[in-house]
Amino acid sequence: MREAPPAAWAEAARSARDRAYVPYSGFAVGALVVTTDGRAFFGANVENAAYPASICAERVALVKAATEGETPPAALIVVADSAEPVTPCGVCRQVMAELCPPEMPVYLGNLAGDWIRTTVTALLPGAFGKEALSGHGGRAE
Numbered sequence: 001m002r003e004a005p006p007a008a009w010a011e012a013a014r015s016a017r018d019r020a021y022v023p024y025s026g027f028a029v030g031a032l033v034v035t036t037d038g039r040a041f042f043g044a045n046v047e048n049a050a051y052p053a054s055i056c057a058e059r060v061a062l063v064k065a066a067t068e069g070e071t072p073p074a075a076l077i078v079v080a081d082s083a084e085p086v087t088p089c090g091v092c093r094q095v096m097a098e099l100c101p102p103e104m105p106v107y108l109g110n111l112a113g114d115w116i117r118t119t120v121t122a123l124l125p126g127a128f129g130k131e132a133l134s135g136h137g138g139r140a141e
């Protein structure tokens with residue numbers, strides 16, 4: 001659905017792009033996780049000369065919220081200088097499915113101001129999750 005996030009969230013995600021470390025792709029991405037208690041956690045992509053060691057903006061923000069936040073994520077906003085609203089990679093979708101409520105809103109945008117509002121479950125239907133591991137000796141409930 002074409003729907004922009006609150007203006008303050010969009011601006012915060014755009015500002016997060018300034019912290020991107022992108023010497024290889026030049027493609028700066030900004031992300032913002034807002035938690036249910038209203039705290040904000042920023043992310044930007046951080047690349048590496050060993051390319052697969054690079055980390056996407058979404059995962060930086062999600063992991064900061066998971067380790068520094070007190071409450072679960074309530075929204076994720078992602079923005080890049082792309083022709084269409086930026087689309088998260090498969091690994092980030094899997095991490096969203098692990099750390100966020102399934103129906104949590106995810107806003108994807110570009111610098112032209114095009115926005116899509118989607119959800120975690122719409123981005124990764126049928127995600128592999130902790131339920132699949134129950135009864136297999138795993139430690140997650």
Ligand code: THU
Nearest residue numbers: 025027029045056057087088089
């Ligand atoms: N990237 C993100 O940070 N988030 C996305 O949603 C798409 C891709 C990064 C990874 C890499 O640093 C650069 O963009 C090009 O793929």
